[in-house]
Amino acid sequence: MRKIGLILPALIALAGPAMAERAWIHPAATIFIENEWVSVDAGTSTDPFQPDHQPTQLGAIKVWQPDGTEGKMENAITSRYRSSFDVHLVKPGTWRIGTADSRIMGSFKVDGVEWRLGGRRGPQPGMAMAGGAGGAAAAPAQPPADAPKFVSSVDEIPANATDLQITESLSRDETFVTAGEPSRAIFEPTGKGLEMVPVTHPAELLTNEPSKFKFLVDGKPAAGLKVTIVPDGRRYRDSENALELTTGADGVLTVKWPGAGMYWLNTTLSDNHPITPRATQRRMSYTATLEVMQP
């Protein structure tokens, strides 16, 4: 019983992309005149942009101005199902709003004993017996002797550790908002992990012509990458109507939009090229919210 309780949270965390929980950053619109304000919601739910599950923590969200410097969130609040904030578009050009998260988690053994790194911890001391035998919660706050051992960073993994199963998890979630004339400075890739560089500018996505986006992994074209695109308004359709597309050899994805509106784009990629020392594998996720206009 105990073992299941401990392993399960780890499995859930690792199974991220397979779960139907989707993080989204949802601007009210993406095309503005300079000095206008954009209102943005951020959360996680099964259907993109439907605030019915969890808010994104404001601390995880960043605003980048067109010149690459950090911008400001204003009037920010976190409510039950979403965080909301405004961005005052005080500079002309294309802004980026989003999250970039990196985590390390996994397990290793020391002298045959399993240890865990990062991720969700087991039950807190004192909570350990809660829900178990009645009255046990009042017992002294000592984890049982067979409880797994945890370290919080890679640096704490002992040199003699064996059976390393350490996953580096990188995720980006972003949207682009343009004030006045579009610019491209914020599309400059970092060369780390999974990234998207728009070929068609996000302020020029139209229903009557295909849009192109270049996907990169560590700065190199991500060929054959499977990308899912879900149109807004799932609630009002019988099916999700997701587009399932694949990048070409040059990493470029070509999208013919079925109509105007907001779209949630997501792709994931796993490989064995983590950046973090001692990590054994890498899981990457890229998400973008794109607005498609009538011509």
Added chain:
Amino acid sequence: MRMTPLLTAGLLSAPAMAGTVSITIPQGKIAEYKKPYVVAWLEPTDGSPIRTLSAWYNVRKTGAESGTKYLVDLRTWWRKGGRSLMLPADGISGATRAPGTYTIPLPADLKPGEYILNVEAARESGGHELVSVPLVNGAGSASGKTELGAVVVTK
């Protein structure tokens, strides 16, 4: 009144045979009718930059929600060049117009070439419409169905 100096300037710089664009804003049978934002521009068919001829919007409204805010609703013009135009601009910006027919001059210094004359309208609590007139020998006409009436370009 507002347009008078602009029209005069156009006439002074234009040769005798300068063309004109006539734009009709149809009468709306609506109680709470707001005058539409209307923009006219010339688009070279070779893809080179557009030339905005006129932009009628709420030029007087300034402050937190200025009249320029809704220029993005003229989405085609905005994407094709409106967004890089600094407004108000002399000879281009003007107040919104009530239903009626208005005439604006074609630029006298227009380079020879093939053009499409576009007129785009967007109205608060109303619709959006784009009327495109491919020019043949500097003239042509087309008509909108909702927010715009006849658009006539004469040499």
